[in-house]
Amino acid sequence: MHQGKDDPPPCAGEQYSSAINGSNLRVTGENGNTGQADVRGPADLLMAAAWSKSRLGSALLRLHSEFDSSQHPRRMTGEAIDRLAAEMDRVQSGYKKVDGEQVPNMVLDMPKAFRTANNWYHHEMGLLLGRLKTLPEVRHQLTLKAEDMGCGRPGDVAAKIILWWLTKRCPTCHGTKFEVAAGTGRQTGKVCRLCRGTGETQIPCFEPGREIAIFIDDCLHAARVSIRQKLRKTQNCG
Numbered sequence: 001m002h003q004g005k006d007d008p009p010p011c012a013g014e015q016y017s018s019a020i021n022g023s024n025l026r027v028t029g030e031n032g033n034t035g036q037a038d039v040r041g042p043a044d045l046l047m048a049a050a051w052s053k054s055r056l057g058s059a060l061l062r063l064h065s066e067f068d069s070s071q072h073p074r075r076m077t078g079e080a081i082d083r084l085a086a087e088m089d090r091v092q093s094g095y096k097k098v099d100g101e102q103v104p105n106m107v108l109d110m111p112k113a114f115r116t117a118n119n120w121y122h123h124e125m126g127l128l129l130g131r132l133k134t135l136p137e138v139r140h141q142l143t144l145k146a147e148d149m150g151c152g153r154p155g156d157v158a159a160k161i162i163l164w165w166l167t168k169r170c171p172t173c174h175g176t177k178f179e180v181a182a183g184t185g186r187q188t189g190k191v192c193r194l195c196r197g198t199g200e201t202q203i204p205c206f207e208p209g210r211e212i213a214i215f216i217d218d219c220l221h222a223a224r225v226s227i228r229q230k231l232r233k234t235q236n237c238g
């Protein structure tokens with residue numbers, strides 16, 4: 001990592017950035033220059049490198065279709081995590097009485113099993129992301145945006161938001177916003193408890209994350225408008 005190791009991470013929780021911060025994610029500029037995604041430099045230089053919203057929006061659309069057509073790692077199911085925990089060493093949770101004697105109460109180490117499953121998923125997802133050709137340029141552009149907003153570790157912020165954007169569909173309701181009755185696949189009419197009816201997972205990185213998510217939407221909108229205009233022109237010419 002090229003950042004100072006004392007820099008506090010700007011966002012809590014997610015571990016994606018370590019997986020996708022690898023040196024394989026270098027940004028190739030339009031003139032063929034290669035540099036780290038976390039470009040540090042004067043603001044005017046940064047803004048000169050920034051693309052138009054519609055250009056970035058088109059790159060985002062390409063990135064999403066590249067991601068969608070890739071083989072995705074699946075999160076482990078609850079049962080698989082239970083099985084994993086059963087294979088791990090048990091941990092002590094207080095004491096229990098057996099035949100009138102206090103003995104250590106050994107239980108499944110569920111937190112460790114969840115952590116292991118989570119790390120595996122992030123590792124696999126990191127490998128997948130490393131193969132997406134459009135990712136470095138999109139990440140570079142969103143890093144510029146985060147830097148322009150004054151975010152600490154703009155490269156990490158950009159990586160986290162991109163991964164959220166690619167995988168934001170709620171894993172419980174699959175974006176339908178309602179709970180599904182087990183075994184039937186039918187919606188119960190109750191709002192999904194995990195996403196609270198938004199159909200999406202929570203945006204990482206707090207306010208800067210929300211701001212960049214809005215910026216992404218703006219870029220997508222600009223790209224779609226530009227695509228429609230081009231189509232209309234072609235139709236008029238034909």
Ligand SMILES: [Zn+2]
Nearest residue numbers: 170173192195
């Ligand atoms: Zn949901």
